[in-house]
Amino acid sequence: MNNQKAILYLIFLIMTSCAEQKEEPIVVYSYVEEPHSYAKPNNAFIEHLNLDITVDFKNERIRGTATYDIVSNNSTQIILDSKHLEIDSVTADGKDTEFSLGANDKLLGQPLTITIDKNTKKIAITYKTTKDTEALQWLKPQQTADKTNPFLFTQGQAILTRTWIPIQDSPQIRISYEARVKVPKGLMAVMSAENPKTKSDDGLYQFQMKQAIPSYLIALAVGDFEYKAISDRTGVYAEKSMLNRVYEEFSDMENMVSAAERLYGTYAWEQFDVIVLPPSFPFGGMENPRLTFATPTVIAGDKSLTSLVAHELAHSWSGNLVTNATWNDFWINEGFTVYFEMRIMEALYGKERADMLALISRQDLDDELDNLKDTPNATKLKLNLKGKNPDDGMNSIAYDKGYLFLRTLEETVGRDKFDAFLKHYFKEHAFSSMTTEKFIPYLSTNLLEKNKVNFNVDEWINQPGVPKNQAIINSDRFKNVEQTLQEFLASDKINNEVTTDWTPQEWVHFIRNFPQTMTDDQMKTLDKIFNLTNSTNSYIQMVWYEQALNHDYHGKNIDSKIQEFLVSVGRRWYVETIFKAFKRNDRTEDALKIYEKSRPNYHSVTASTIDDLLGFEPDQEEVKNIE
Numbered sequence: 001m002n003n004q005k006a007i008l009y010l011i012f013l014i015m016t017s018c019a020e021q022k023e024e025p026i027v028v029y030s031y032v033e034e035p036h037s038y039a040k041p042n043n044a045f046i047e048h049l050n051l052d053i054t055v056d057f058k059n060e061r062i063r064g065t066a067t068y069d070i071v072s073n074n075s076t077q078i079i080l081d082s083k084h085l086e087i088d089s090v091t092a093d094g095k096d097t098e099f100s101l102g103a104n105d106k107l108l109g110q111p112l113t114i115t116i117d118k119n120t121k122k123i124a125i126t127y128k129t130t131k132d133t134e135a136l137q138w139l140k141p142q143q144t145a146d147k148t149n150p151f152l153f154t155q156g157q158a159i160l161t162r163t164w165i166p167i168q169d170s171p172q173i174r175i176s177y178e179a180r181v182k183v184p185k186g187l188m189a190v191m192s193a194e195n196p197k198t199k200s201d202d203g204l205y206q207f208q209m210k211q212a213i214p215s216y217l218i219a220l221a222v223g224d225f226e227y228k229a230i231s232d233r234t235g236v237y238a239e240k241s242m243l244n245r246v247y248e249e250f251s252d253m254e255n256m257v258s259a260a261e262r263l264y265g266t267y268a269w270e271q272f273d274v275i276v277l278p279p280s281f282p283f284g285g286m287e288n289p290r291l292t293f294a295t296p297t298v299i300a301g302d303k304s305l306t307s308l309v310a311h312e313l314a315h316s317w318s319g320n321l322v323t324n325a326t327w328n329d330f331w332i333n334e335g336f337t338v339y340f341e342m343r344i345m346e347a348l349y350g351k352e353r354a355d356m357l358a359l360i361s362r363q364d365l366d367d368e369l370d371n372l373k374d375t376p377n378a379t380k381l382k383l384n385l386k387g388k389n390p391d392d393g394m395n396s397i398a399y400d401k402g403y404l405f406l407r408t409l410e411e412t413v414g415r416d417k418f419d420a421f422l423k424h425y426f427k428e429h430a431f432s433s434m435t436t437e438k439f440i441p442y443l444s445t446n447l448l449e450k451n452k453v454n455f456n457v458d459e460w461i462n463q464p465g466v467p468k469n470q471a472i473i474n475s476d477r478f479k480n481v482e483q484t485l486q487e488f489l490a491s492d493k494i495n496n497e498v499t500t501d502w503t504p505q506e507w508v509h510f511i512r513n514f515p516q517t518m519t520d521d522q523m524k525t526l527d528k529i530f531n532l533t534n535s536t537n538s539y540i541q542m543v544w545y546e547q548a549l550n551h552d553y554h555g556k557n558i559d560s561k562i563q564e565f566l567v568s569v570g571r572r573w574y575v576e577t578i579f580k581a582f583k584r585n586d587r588t589e590d591a592l593k594i595y596e597k598s599r600p601n602y603h604s605v606t607a608s609t610i611d612d613l614l615g616f617e618p619d620q621e622e623v624k625n626i627e
């Protein structure tokens, strides 16, 4: 039985007199109400998965069998989540059993109800994915770095694992897994599990994830990539033409893991690798255990964007060890992770760099509060996403307000006490899930009361906006940047010497803070001196392109650069920021023209966000996979 479940052996009836009747204890599992899954785990839940699949690039399908060890509470059925899957057959302990797929919900998919009896130990589901699967992105050779082989990757978070494996797809249900994956010869397969370091001769790969993880962390990537070790427990996977660059960029990875361990305890997953995926990967990074998935847009050549690795590594504690129980508790994953990320960055690169990152987060928070000013409930840490796509509801409040909350707590009680508290929190709740409601009393008892501190926890968590008692974040380097900007705005002149040692973060801060009154000539001057339009740093590109749109700037080759960026990069945050700027500046028509070209390169997560933003209705025949 999973150690995470608070199991109350409630009634042994009248203990002595009934002992000889061998009455089964009634077991009460404490899974909380889940708005995004059909599973009823308090009746029956999955405990271990044995996945046996073939990856068929020709037909763009995965097919095979998912066999589960289950635990049932005397239940006659077990319910799984399934979306856009074809279910061929189901067995219970090796014998055919009845199953039914319920009505399809656009968001949640279908409940897969399987008949079991109280002794059933294993169920096996033979299935295929379809063209509509949202988790998978099948890439043509042309869409990869090396351009010779196809590529496939999965994205499970938040509720997409059910589109490639029938499963109980709630983050509070944890399973261990093993897998046997057949891929075309010459390709390599890796998962969020113990991984191969070289290609197999026959295209067959075996995997094991011994620790219990939530379904959204099951992940698979298949392609022509290689491994290069950084230390005996860290390393990188990338396509051949990128491997050395990726290795150099991430060469501090072992130091990051050691720094993280010094802060909040032993790394629990043995290995920490990163795979750099093709540019259509919809996120900066995804914290799949043992193997973070990452966008190539962070390979800047100067390690300037590697806080992303610190972030995904931090999830090895906050998220992967202590997991948000539902997507309404998303800040339990991301707020803690941003806090931890900043601490790793500070430990490795010093306070100056960490201060800049913290101030960027603070400005992101102000921007997000402004975006959400008409929907204040969306600015609470505890969300209510029932009936909503968690992907849309999970905005950067969880990250940046979550961070500010924890940083304010740190400053209130002092770093040493806060660190001791966090270390203990991760240890005590390892391999289990956390609700916001459970965290609040835990915080009171173990930090606030202990240190006799009064703190408006409820206001931070359950009220919109940011409370007054917030930590004030300062960065001396950013103060200089702001001064340089003011001087430039007043004089049209900028001293090259001041900017020579600027990091990309300083450039981002500079560009982001252009006032709307900035003139076209001023944009031109900056572009002439610093060639911002042709920057090779993806973060600078994003903010500069956004400002170009806000200021109707068309200098140099910027219009074609923006298009090129949108067509080649599928990272949702970047793409959405730029398309939003088109829209804000009444250029939706132009945006749609570019989108027609770029959309086929996007993963469903990005495409569905941009469809909504631009009011784009996908042609049902052409692209079927976006709802």
Ligand code: BES
Pocket (backbone or CB within 6 Å): 157, 158, 282, 283, 284, 285, 286, 287, 307, 308, 311, 312, 315, 334, 391, 394, 399, 573
């Ligand atoms: N777990 C998230 C990505 C995610 C969030 C996927 C919600 C699906 C739904 C990941 O850890 C993350 O936060 N990535 C950020 C990077 C980070 C440095 C803030 C991203 O992708 O930009």
Ligand code: ZN
Pocket (backbone or CB within 6 Å): 311, 315, 333, 334, 337
């Ligand atoms: Zn994250």
